[in-house]
Amino acid sequence: xxxxxxxxxxxxxxxxxxxxxxxxxxxxxxxxxxxxxxxxxxxxxxxxxxxxxxxxxxxxxxxxxxxxxxxxxxxxxxxxxxxxxxxxxxxxxxxxxxxxxxxxxxxxxxxxxxxxxxxxxxxxxxxxxxxxxxxxxxxxxxxxxxxxxxxxxxxxxxxxxxxxxxxxxxxxxxxxxxxxxxxxxxxxxxxxxxxxxxxxxxxxxxxxxxxxxxxxxxxxxxxxxxxxxxxxxxxxxxxxxxxxxxxxxxxxxxxxxxxxxxxxx
Amino acid sequence: xxxxxxxxxxxxxxxxxxxxxxxxxxxxxxxxxxxxxxxxxxxxxxxxxxxxxxxxxxxxxxxxxxxxxxxxxxxxxxxxxxxxxxxxxxxxxxxxxxxxxxxxxxxxxxxxxxxxxxxxxxxxxxxxxxxxxxxxxxxxxxxxxxxxxxxxxxx
Amino acid sequence: xxxxxxxxxxxxxxxxxxxxxxxxxxxxxxxxxxxxxxxxxxxxxxxxxxxxxxxxxxxxxxxxxxxxxxxxxxxxxxxxxxxxxxxxxxxxxxxxxxxxxxx
Numbered sequence: 001x002x003x004x005x006x007x008x009x010x011x012x013x014x015x016x017x018x019x020x021x022x023x024x025x026x027x028x029x030x031x032x033x034x035x036x037x038x039x040x041x042x043x044x045x046x047x048x049x050x051x052x053x054x055x056x057x058x059x060x061x062x063x064x065x066x067x068x069x070x071x072x073x074x075x076x077x078x079x080x081x082x083x084x085x086x087x088x089x090x091x092x093x094x095x096x097x098x099x100x101x102x103x104x105x106x107x108x109x110x111x112x113x114x115x116x117x118x119x120x121x122x123x124x125x126x127x128x129x130x131x132x133x134x135x136x137x138x139x140x141x142x143x144x145x146x147x148x149x150x151x152x153x154x155x156x157x158x159x160x161x162x163x164x165x166x167x168x169x170x171x172x173x174x175x176x177x178x179x180x181x182x183x184x185x186x187x188x189x190x191x192x193x194x195x196x197x198x199x200x201x202x203x204x205x206x207x208x209x210x211x212x213x214x215x216x217x218x219x220x221x222x223x224x225x226x227x228x229x230x231x232x233x234x235x236x237x238x239x240x241x242x243x244x245x246x247x248x249x250x251x252x253x254x255x256x257x258x259x260x261x262x263x264x265x
Numbered sequence: 266x267x268x269x270x271x272x273x274x275x276x277x278x279x280x281x282x283x284x285x286x287x288x289x290x291x292x293x294x295x296x297x298x299x300x301x302x303x304x305x306x307x308x309x310x311x312x313x314x315x316x317x318x319x320x321x322x323x324x325x326x327x328x329x330x331x332x333x334x335x336x337x338x339x340x341x342x343x344x345x346x347x348x349x350x351x352x353x354x355x356x357x358x359x360x361x362x363x364x365x366x367x368x369x370x371x372x373x374x375x376x377x378x379x380x381x382x383x384x385x386x387x388x389x390x391x392x393x394x395x396x397x398x399x400x401x402x403x404x405x406x407x408x409x410x411x412x413x414x415x416x417x418x419x420x
Numbered sequence: 421x422x423x424x425x426x427x428x429x430x431x432x433x434x435x436x437x438x439x440x441x442x443x444x445x446x447x448x449x450x451x452x453x454x455x456x457x458x459x460x461x462x463x464x465x466x467x468x469x470x471x472x473x474x475x476x477x478x479x480x481x482x483x484x485x486x487x488x489x490x491x492x493x494x495x496x497x498x499x500x501x502x503x504x505x506x507x508x509x510x511x512x513x514x515x516x517x518x519x520x521x522x523x
Binding site for chain 2: 435446448450465466471474475476477478479480481482483484485486487489490491492493494495496497
């Protein structure tokens, strides 16, 4: 522990002083390339596929009839069109929110209880697998979130406001880290999330397998952690503001290739 | 009188101690047959080699260690060990500055190439060794320094 | 039973490259939890592989192999249609076995 803390202090000092040398950036790119083959996210994809097809919950049903926006049971291509408006719930929903709807209505799970479950526990683990597989089924497709419905456009505007909203003890906003190009924190490049189609490694990379913790993080978990890092109160799981941010980033990523689930630090 | 909290805390402590010793029921330290615990507990390269019954290693251009110059995260570092030498019986991967230096041992036979890749955890920047043990007692190695950084806050 | 492995085996010339992803915590026994208790070591100790029933790989691992381990090796003489079977055993005696066909 002590070694890691003093290393951090050294590196923090070094990072403030200068840009990393080109060889360092190249070195990290080489490291990431070496890991690209054999992404442990595949283990979660396999789990997710099984969970989708298995009869579960109080109603003992599978998710085969779940509508992710392209019709009941249609998974291919659904990920790159989320979040979107759904007629049966009358609101804009992201992938995790939609899974909660399906898990409750089709399988009889308690959506509020799942939303209250900490990440990595209970049915939150099932969601890890499900989002990994559903995202993988759209790998290589291009983001094309619909904005035809008035609520979809309104949610985009809400997301934009939330993105630039400064708050918390440090007066941070999402834009503080993700509002300009070519920024980094220590050796992590920060994707700019306001432009179209963006650099393809921001919105397009989540859900992702994080090597630092060996966990599969959904977009909801990523947003939750962003809020923590900004010293904001935690957002509600699959709450309106998180869905709105998803719409804002997703529409901005229109045309970008989906690479999720990707490999992240 | 002990409060319930004190009681629970005490139980947790005892449980933790038993767990560390592998004595909790259902946690029997069932070692796989022939598992070389001494080698995998060794804290230095010489100790590990001795536990494996091998002599002092000699650097060799015929052994190759593949790995990144710099690893963004020490939790997952891709490392490969290979050799073109004939008569190799085992390939080893060692991380010099890890609390226990030996990461992996691969047996080589006619059916498999002396070429293995895996991912290891590195506690800090360190030399990483690929060692080939031949049937006639030679111990040959390649070494590379792999730097381990901390990353930033996200991504 | 532990989660399944992901095995890919591709023939090229006179050998097959086998790539495996295993689902395992690979806990070193060095970490402490939030309460300060040491998290017990839990890691794969032995990995074996067979080609059409004949053992081709035996390996011993320590806890410093990364979580959700990745392994790549080349089996000589393997061709499309052959069967690769892989097993692991961990320090608690838990096991997992999976198979794949070489493509």
